[in-house]
Amino acid sequence: MQRADGDRQRRQELADVSSGHLxxxxxxxxxxxxxxLLSADTEGGFLSRLADDFEAAQLGLGSDMVTEASTVLGNPMATHAEVRYATLRLSECLTDVLRIAESRGLRLSVPDGDEDDDSPAASAEAVG
Incomplete structure (x- = not known):
């Protein structure tokens, strides 16, 4: 069953690449x-909007958690359990934020002619 799922996913990824849609x-x-992963040709569909709302909620929770963790970590009398809880929640929030950043980065389009800007020669030209 696992192999069939992997084969199906690979076929879908190939179809998405061949259509120009990731x-x-x-x-x-x-x-x-x-x-x-969401495979859809249209932006703004139901699942895309749901994902956008979910990302906004995750980012909001992360912001709230940073505030809460700062309070706990700023308290020299905080217990080990409080510090551990804050650390675990921060780790979860960071994982969410990294996934959101990756997702958004994958959806960015590369402007024409900028593909080679990561080369050492292009970096040297930009600096000098």
């Missing part, structure tokens, strides 16, 4: 931690 990395995972 799947969107969604801001959540399956119960076993696997990534979720």
């Amino acid at each position: 799947p969107r990395l969604l801001p959540w995972t399956t119960d076993d931690g696997k990534r979720c």
Whole structure:
């Protein structure tokens, strides 16, 4: 069964690449931690809007957690359990933010002629 799922996913990825459309990395995972991808030709569909809303909620929770963690870490009398809890929540929020950043980065288009800007020669020209 696992091989069939992998084959199906690979065929879908090839179809997406051949059509010029890359799947969107969604801001959540399956119960076993696997990534979720959305293969759709239109932006602004129901699942895309849901993913956008979910990303906004995750970023808001992350911001709130930074504030809470700062309070705990700034308290010299905070217990080990409080510090551990804050650290675990911050780790979860950072994981979410990194997934959102990756998803958004994958959706950015590269302007024509900028593909080679990462080369050492292009970097030297930009500096000198």
